[in-house]
Amino acid sequence: MEYKTVKIISQEKLTDDIMSLWIEWDGRASVVPGQFINVYINDPARLLPRPISICDVTDRGLRMVYRITGEATGTAELSGYQAGETIRITGPVGNGYPLDDIMGKKTVLMGGGIGIPPMLYLTKKLVGGCTVILGYRDSNTFLMEEFENAGAKVFVATDDGSVGTHGTVIDALRESGIEPEVLCACGPKPMLAGIKAYSADHGIPAYISLEERMACGVGACLGCVTSTTHTDPHSHVKNARVCVDGPVFLSDRVEL
Amino acid sequence: MADMKVTMCGVEFKNPITVASGTFGSGMEYDEFLDLNRLGAVTTKGVAAVPWEGNPTPRVAETPSGMLNAIGLQNPGIDVFLERDIPFLKKYDTRIIVNVCGHSEEEYLAVVDRLNDADIDMMEINISCPNVKEGGIAFGTDPKGVEAITGAIKSHAKKPVIMKLSPNVTSIADIARAAEAGGADALSLINTITGMKIDIRRRTFLLANRTGGLSGPAIHPVAVRMVYEAAQAVSIPIIGMGGVATHEDAVELMLAGATMVAVGSANFGNPLATTEIIEGMERYAEDMGIKHIADIVGRVK
Ligand SMILES: Cc1cc2nc3c(=O)[nH]c(=O)nc-3n(C[C@H](O)[C@H](O)[C@H](O)COP(=O)(O)OP(=O)(O)OC[C@H]3O[C@@H](n4cnc5c(N)ncnc54)[C@H](O)[C@@H]3O)c2cc1C
Ligand SMILES: Cc1cc2nc3c(=O)[nH]c(=O)nc-3n(C[C@H](O)[C@H](O)[C@H](O)COP(=O)(O)O)c2cc1C
Ligand code: FES
Numbered sequence: 001m002e003y004k005t006v007k008i009i010s011q012e013k014l015t016d017d018i019m020s021l022w023i024e025w026d027g028r029a030s031v032v033p034g035q036f037i038n039v040y041i042n043d044p045a046r047l048l049p050r051p052i053s054i055c056d057v058t059d060r061g062l063r064m065v066y067r068i069t070g071e072a073t074g075t076a077e078l079s080g081y082q083a084g085e086t087i088r089i090t091g092p093v094g095n096g097y098p099l100d101d102i103m104g105k106k107t108v109l110m111g112g113g114i115g116i117p118p119m120l121y122l123t124k125k126l127v128g129g130c131t132v133i134l135g136y137r138d139s140n141t142f143l144m145e146e147f148e149n150a151g152a153k154v155f156v157a158t159d160d161g162s163v164g165t166h167g168t169v170i171d172a173l174r175e176s177g178i179e180p181e182v183l184c185a186c187g188p189k190p191m192l193a194g195i196k197a198y199s200a201d202h203g204i205p206a207y208i209s210l211e212e213r214m215a216c217g218v219g220a221c222l223g224c225v226t227s228t229t230h231t232d233p234h235s236h237v238k239n240a241r242v243c244v245d246g247p248v249f250l251s252d253r254v255e256l
Numbered sequence: 257m258a259d260m261k262v263t264m265c266g267v268e269f270k271n272p273i274t275v276a277s278g279t280f281g282s283g284m285e286y287d288e289f290l291d292l293n294r295l296g297a298v299t300t301k302g303v304a305a306v307p308w309e310g311n312p313t314p315r316v317a318e319t320p321s322g323m324l325n326a327i328g329l330q331n332p333g334i335d336v337f338l339e340r341d342i343p344f345l346k347k348y349d350t351r352i353i354v355n356v357c358g359h360s361e362e363e364y365l366a367v368v369d370r371l372n373d374a375d376i377d378m379m380e381i382n383i384s385c386p387n388v389k390e391g392g393i394a395f396g397t398d399p400k401g402v403e404a405i406t407g408a409i410k411s412h413a414k415k416p417v418i419m420k421l422s423p424n425v426t427s428i429a430d431i432a433r434a435a436e437a438g439g440a441d442a443l444s445l446i447n448t449i450t451g452m453k454i455d456i457r458r459r460t461f462l463l464a465n466r467t468g469g470l471s472g473p474a475i476h477p478v479a480v481r482m483v484y485e486a487a488q489a490v491s492i493p494i495i496g497m498g499g500v501a502t503h504e505d506a507v508e509l510m511l512a513g514a515t516m517v518a519v520g521s522a523n524f525g526n527p528l529a530t531t532e533i534i535e536g537m538e539r540y541a542e543d544m545g546i547k548h549i550a551d552i553v554g555r556v557k
Contacts, residue, residue, distance in 0.1 A: 003289045003527045040525060044501070045321045047472050047525045074318075090289075090527060215316040215323060216524045218288075220281035222301075222330045223316035236332035237309045244285070 001218065002027075003090045009061045010083050014142040017068045018114075019079045020055075023087065025062035032096030033122035034186070034209055034248045037064060038217035040088040041074040042081075049217045050074050051243070053118035053186070053209075054092060055143075065117035065143065090218055094247050097122055097184050097207050108133060108180035109152075110169045110195065112187025116143055118209065122184060123150045131155070131178055135169040135187065138162050170194045180204060184248075189256060196251035206251040212242040219244035227255040258541030259548045260534070262296070264493045264515050265416035265441045267377050269296035269351055272510065272549060273534050276471075276497045276520025277302055277355035277380060277420070278327065282341035283348075289527040294534060297351035299518060300341060302382050304357050305366040307333040312464040317453050322472030322499070323521055324451050326465035329357045329382075334370045342374055351377040353418065361405060365412050372414040379415050380495075381405075384422030384447035396422040396447075399434035406438025416441040418495060421486070423449050423475075428482045429489035436490040443486060444495035444518065446479045472521040473499045480512050487513020487554055501529060503536025513554040 009022040031054055038049035056063040068075045081087065107126060111119040112135040120143055123132055132152040134144060139162040147154045156164030157172035165172040169191060173180070179202075185195045186209035199206035215223040225239040230253065232240040240246065240254075260271040274297040280286055283298045292298060310330025317324045331337070337354075345352050354376050358364035364381065371379050383396035383405055395405045406419050419435040421428065423446035432443055448469025453462040479498025487494055496514025500506050501522040509517050522529040541549055 001288055044473070044525065046318065047321065047323055047521060048316075048318045049525070088526075213314040213316050215325065215521075216279070216285070218285045218527065220285040221279060221316070221325070221524065222310060222327050223313075223325060225310070225313060225315070225330070234332075235330065236307045236336050237330065239309065239330070 001090055001093055003088070005086050005088050008081055008083050008085050008087065011079070011081060014065065015140045018142050019066055019068065021064045021066065021078070022061045023064070023089070025057060031057045031062070031092050031121075032099070033125050034096035034118055035092035035094045036118075036247065037062070037089050037091035038093060039064070039078060041077055042087065043077055046074045046077070048215055049090065050078070051093070051214055051217055054121055055117035056121050056124070067114045093217060093243055095245070097248050099125060101205075102126070102182050102184060102207070104128070105181040106179070107131070107182050107184060108173060108178060110173070110183060110185040110187065110191075111135065112169055112185075112191040113137065115185070115187030115191075115209065118186050119184070120146055120150065123147055123152045129153065131176070131180070133157065133169045133172045133176070135172070135191065136163065168194060170198055173198075183207070185209065192251070193256045196256060199251045207248050208251045208254075209247045210242050210249060210254065211247070214243055217243050229253050229255065257538060258546050260538065260541070261548075262515050262550045262553075265378065267351060267416065269516060271296040271534055271537070272516045273506065273530055273537070274299050274351075274353060274495065274516055274518045275523065275530060276518040277382065279520040279523050282337075282345060284344055286523065286527060290531045292348040292350055294531050295350045296516060297353050297377065298345055298348075299353040299380060300337075300345075300355055301331060302329045302355045302357035303331050303334055303337045303367060304329065305334055305363050307331065307336070314463055315465070317462045317468065319451070319453060319470065319472075320474060322470055322474035323524070324453055324463060324468030324470055325448070326463045326468040328465065331357070334367050338370065338374055342376065346375060353378045353380050355380045355382055355420070357382045361408050364405065364409060368409055368412045372412070376415060378418055378442070379413060380418040380420050380444055381409055382420045382447070384420055384424075396431070397425050399430050402431055402434040403438040406435050406440050410439035418442040418444050420447060421445040422447050423478060423482055423498070429485050432486040432489045436492050440492060442493045442495065443490065444497065445486060446475070446482050446498040449475055449478065471499070473501050473505075475499045476505055480508050483509050483514050484512040484556070500533070501525070503533045503540055506533050506537060507540055507552065510549075510552050511554070511556040515550070515553050
């Protein structure tokens, strides 16, 4: 993990409230899909960094795709930064998905809402292709074509039924008839809870990326913990830091 | 260059900057970003006799120029701490201040007894944490309670004792005097100010603990005032903290009466806050023609 000031290469809107941000990056090899970046907002009144998943890393730089969560928010300020301006970041943070354990298996990736972006880099890393199930609220989809271009077989579910399956990513998985050997997921808590249950029912491992409110973002403050089923080797109690011990956990090792 | 050394309770520190307990772990994480040898001291996260789970999440929230936290003093317990964290810190040329928490007098004393034999420089006793139900703040808000717990700890401790005071009191001077009367070797202040944030969409408390401790630049003027009042009331040295984000903030606390200054939440917004503050203070001393930084302590009367 490094703390540095980086230049913004480009920033564009994907939908009304979803932004795609590219920053300079020169450590391509060192990034694992599922890891994230702490983005420090330039306004010092916003004390805490925003954790944003790594969506892609190429020769061009590092990409993050994020949602502007409201008018007077840090992400709203971030969305106004122009190419050529700089931001401070720490990263890459966290463990990421264990590529060695999932490579060569029948893997299904599931992304819900703003949990979709990290699945793109994971898709690119899974040589030989994979199946991806994307869950959106409605027809305001984003990144969908990019998953297809990356060679994934893509299924879609929407809350309102406007695209793909009417329902959740798990409904779409059932409808597809696919029987995965391993699941990798990122999305809202109810979706992850559903995947945890599916994993238990089918006896397959599910790697889920958790979201928690963070302060330091680097493992020091114990603000971001999740309850674990076993005593954690760092904390010596039954919880683990989402920022550096996660954000990816085996679903049967955490309490949601 | 100015002499940046300060001395407190017979212990010499290479500069006046330490970190605020709980914001820096035991330094392991920040070691990736900065050279721990640069710090006057590392003050560790509160440690108890046995492991504590802490509070449910959400534990933290951002507020204008600050944040709320209700970690609930999660810690791995003194055994792990002595085996893992102290040997790690001993690799560096910096002083070690160990922050101690407990639910009862016995629990504090159990930790103090263990620390007596450890290779550390000072202990800081947290009698002011607003986020644990028993103990903590209960000890810290009543002068009689402060004097009693300080006395009990002093009768066991073989290292200098810093009593860490809560700002959630009517008269910080009374509390400071009580700690001094109990035999405290030094004081540190301020801990966080109790606050609350409500999520208006979910119509409930944002923190699982409902209340949390406010820290960060938002509380700095309160810290300056309280450090000043405490410094006027007692003659023991003070570690000042609360919202220090720049070297100007640190100098202010020293002028108000702090011998050392701890940097807390600012580490979250800038992992290099401590070293940048040290460099800034060196420049300040240079610009102002100050030969010994210790000379500015309490210069505003
Ligand atoms: C590991 C991880 C990866 C993430 N990846 C992405 C991503 O790729 N794209 C994306 O759009 N979002 C992602 N998020 C969520 C993102 O961090 C929040 O939406 C964002 O911090 C909100 O900040 P704000 O400035 O919009 O809101 P503000 O209201 O200004 O934020 C106030 C504070 O609350 C925190 N906060 C608010 N909502 C959340 C939340 N849902 N989760 C964690 N902290 C929150 C902020 O970090 C900040 O400290 C991720 C979160 C985590 C934990
Ligand atoms: C996340 C967090 C954890 C803290 N944990 C402790 C602790 O374990 N013991 C303690 O005495 N103070 C603790 N504090 C209080 C700080 O040490 C400090 O007194 C307070 O935050 C004010 O300083 P600041 O504004 O620079 O952060 C904690 C503060 C924060 C923000
Ligand atoms: S956010 Fe501080 S430990 Fe994870």
